[in-house]
Amino acid sequence: MADECNLCLLGLIFLFSLLTGTSGVDDAHVFISSGGNVHLPCNNALPDCKSTTWNYERFRHSSAVELIAGGKLNEDIESHERLSLGSDCSLNIRNVTKGDYGLYTCQHWTSVNGQHHQQGTDAHVYLHVLCVSSSSSQTEISPGSSVSLSCQLYSYSDTGVSCHDSGLSKGYHLFWVNQAGVKLTISDSRYQISAPGHCIITLTTTLLNEDDNREWRCAVTHRNQLKTSVTYTVRISAHADSATAVIPVHTTKSIVIIVEFAVFAAPTVILLQIICARRAGRKDSQHREEIVMNTVLE
Template sequence: MADKCHLCLLGLIFLSSLLTGTSGVDDVHVFISSGEDVRLPCNNALHNALPDCNSTTWNYNNRHSAVELINSGIKKKDTERHERLSLGSNCSLNIKNITKEDYGSYSCQQWIKDGPKLRTDARVYLHVLDFSSSSSQTEISPGSSVSLSCQLYSLYTGVSCDDWIQSKGIEVFWVNQAGVKLTISDSRYQISAPGHCIITLNTTLLNEDDNREWRCEVTQRNQLKASATFTVRKPGVRRAPDDSVEQTDDVTYTEVTVNKKEQAKNSKVRCDDEVTYASIRGAEAGAQENCSPLYASVN
């Protein structure tokens, strides 16, 4: 009789593990730069619920809010992210045009309709690298100072940013276009890091800075996770309206691009491109194209 009871108990424990997923699911950490699209995996998705994911719920929380994004495979319409959200393969959560406000914890849950949870939550922590420049609305020229700032937005509790970032082996830093890390010993640059999650680079632009790049990188245990690039560019030679005399615009543009793991290629600058730039304008020579006023943009 005792043996039968023992077998019954083992059976109940086994059944409970199937329903609740006591084996657990490892947390996932995803790094992304502002302006990019991201896919958050749902590592506890039920294969018999695909492709409509009718048992899947996605929740989001950070230090300030906790909201339900997806319920039974259907997007909630009353969330700020509604237009940027979609379900992907294996019930993953796709988010377009990431902003710094998107950082935080996302959990994928599997539910029986009007019943209990089938498995433990699959949690994804989203870390967002955000870039800013002091030249975004200011006309600048060679000899002017520029301040570039990068900040990693992450959800951490109970510890300071410095303690958290060091415990995870994460580093935020600036490199030049050759990939060499910039340090406070470089005489041309003033680098400050009020916290390990934010780093600022200050420098004075030179005439020879045409096409020069400075890149902010996030690494974890020496592996590149995300980056944002600041590029100073001059347009090439163009022809006058009568197509008889070549003219060179003495105008310098700054362009910000962001990428993950590898640097995006910069396209040629034209006035009719649907992108915006922060310009550094020197002496004008002859008629110039009527490019739009100064802007800065993250592509």
């Protein structure tokens, strides 16, 4: 009798699981750094993608935006030029921006006698975008200046995980590494690392001459597995005195040209003066001779 009760209880549990479904178990989480290209899978794909529909939500309870309907791209949306439908009904996004994060839902709809029927269940894909920004413009970066790099993970609000340090085994963990792949910590006096907001980590440092073309990488892990990373390369602008150093060179060349012209022009000027003086002397002598002849004739 007890065994029969246990079997009944197991049967009820199994039936309850079928009725309630397994929502979230097969949800896909895709991580990408800004500027990259991403491939969002449709786990319930059918052989014919003409029935495929992709919807997008940036926030929970926000209105869904229809990106693709009936296998055709919605050209009325701003990002349509970066979207395409793959042969496996996946959604491809080129040149990802931080505004692309959110929940993407793949569905399949067929039409029978003018009525639309969904085939299969929804396939949810959460897209997480990792971005790095600098507090200084590239022209302001120079040795001795302070630069602050902010790394942020943009995620849908209803993913069930967070970026709190206390939940490294369950949540996302953001951290900075240097060019050698060594994780940067607050124990290094050269760096100041802080977390000013949700899923944000900031690296502040004073630049040295050898930091030119140096890379700092921000990475995100989930359950100790690396998901994605993004690199920021520092390119120190030219020194202000290097630009002015070119000026004396041009000035020196100009002076040399002037001196060379004077050296070659001086003899020519003197020779012309001698010729003019001789011609003037000849005219004076001819004039005196004419005066004498006129006097004699008189």
